Amino acid sequence: MSAEAFSKLTIGETMVTTRAGARARTAPVQRSNSSSLSSAPPSLEEVECQSVSGIKYDIAGLADEVRKRARHGLIHQNDAIKLKYCKTISHDPSVYMFYIADDISLRMGEGYDAPECSCGANVGGLACKHIFWMLDRLVNAEAPDKFKSQTLRLATDGSTVQNLQPAEIVDNQGLENVANDLDCMFQDDREVEEIEEEVREDIGRLLSVFDPSGELPDDFRNSQPPILSEQARKYREFQELFTEFAIEDLRLFGRLRSLIDPTFQAHVFFDKINDRAIRTFNALDEYIKNPDSMAERYDVVTCAEKLRNLVTLVTDYQAANDRSRDVANRAAESLLIILNGVVSRNFNAYANVTSRIVPEEPAENNLFVCLIGAPATGGGHFVLDTLGAFPQDDVLKNHWEMLRNIKEELEDDTTPFRAPASFISTFRTITSESRKRTNPEPGGSSAKRPMK
Structure with a gap:
């Protein structure tokens, strides 16, 4: 992200960073002769959340339910959520789509005040765990290390961080570059069948390095020879099996390209x-x-x-x-x-x-x-x-x-x-x-x- 974009990532004066500050700014003055009647200060867990990536977020202003979702997305289910691929909408390239395993999709960009998720928990515009997870992935991929020493403020609905829309991060970097940062596939605007055929060809080319019969990358396009050793036959069966899984989860295809x-x-x-x-x-x-x-x-x-x-x-x-x-x-x-x-x-x-x-x-x-x-x-x-x-x-x-x-x-x-x-x-x-x-x-x- 550019220096100008991250100029927005500064801690506001009204930001709560300590328990004492939270009480001083949010709680009315209590007058009582009994100290036991005074309210207990909020716990650190209620004020601050540190994600798996190491970035700290101020969650004091979030409602209880939203705070739980934030902790789930930033901490507890960070490794369980898997990003498959991303793309733009064909008729509107300013809208970004991120596809997550379990057939869940995130949509953000021009015309959207906040990211939208198809999981069903994103009711009333309040962020779900997937949105918090995506916010952290985008910030972690693009923010300099110095921002990990600060506590970033989340909007009350979880839609922005430091008043910065996640779509703005994508705008600044470009979706294809963001896809590389997030280690996921960037899918262009071709027909699904065309993309699947390309994936099949690329997987055949990549896995040919392990072909026991010594085939070269382009040999797999030729018709299957009439006689195959048992090892070569098992290799071809494995290639077909892996291809099926990779088409369902393009993240596997991306990992294969990175490995080979x-x-x-x-x-x-x-x-x-x-x-x-x-x-x-x-x-x-x-x-x-x-x-x-x-x-x-x-x-x-x-x-x-x-x-x-x-x-x-x-x-x-x-x-x-x-x-x-x-x-x-x-x-x-x-x-x-x-x-x-x-x-x-x-x-x-x-x-x-x-x-x-x-x-x-x-x-x-x-x-x-x-x-x-x-x-x-x-x-x-x-x-x-x-x-x-x-x-x-x-x-x-x-x-x-x-x-x-x-x-x-x-x-x-x-x-x-x-x-x-x-x-x-x-x-x-x-x-x-x-x-x-x-x-x-x-x-x-x-x-x-x-x-x-």
Whole structure:
């Protein structure tokens, strides 16, 4: 909340802060010869209430029933009340709706003198426990810590704090920012069915990090494979179950997004990419050794297509997170693992195969030629087109060992085929630019043989 908004949050001169003050200002002078007839001073519980958040409220001016509601909302049921999501009214964005578990909703904003609650206890405009709870959540989310050292005055009906409407707090910050502060979902003005479908997709993407079959975030959109392991089947059943609960309570969805943060998602994504790359190379080796094996196996052309798809996945992921240096670093590592595996297979994969007819064209029997030596029309430079767009000084300096291995393979005169001159030129440009911009750390990459 802005400093101007909180300028209203000052303690008024008429505010009761002590028992003596309460008596002096509210009780008439009593004259009696018997001291036993004097009224007892109000208890601290009747004058002041400290919420679970640590903020103190003056409740001396509240009626007994309203005071009980205040204590319930601020203290006794603070943890029991759960906020699901919030939104604005489609035809009037100045009206804010907060949806609480048990199908209860709070409404506030322009045209409302005080917040309204659908729980049924908000009769006659007197605040219910949900309104007191929301007041405290808003003040705690937006007020500086210094206000926790003061005692804030509540209106007699519980509708305002320090003469400040809760809707004013939302006005100052914006509902979406308030939703972030309150750790709840902000729901835009789309149809419920559209929102539910988006939640389903997002949950599938988030939970894919735990998929035992190694699926990537977008794989769940594809049709379910005909054969699933028991572990994978149970995982899918759990995903469906969690999705049902999350749609009913969007707070769960918000917690899931907070738990599976982008950094964790990126690490799992690239671990899976690296695993797929290794499995793809192994599948080619398996095809060469045993074409009738029941294990995963690819011929050269199929292997090349699988690797192209992996490069595309990495390229798209990095483009969607182009401001993340960590993503760029992990993406470069995955691309270099793939490129290193390709340049080390510059040979006829079927040279020793005599038991069956094999392709004679290098583009069909040599993985290096298929992807680098004779790329598809308009295919550009395999891996390098993506790698060259990365921030060289931040990324490539972390992968000098693989870069050196790739360089040695590309410059090896004993290999059957040489890479096109443009490919080698692009590779040298990338590595030379990286070397120019990078200052190797002592004891690190400086000990390695420099590239020429």
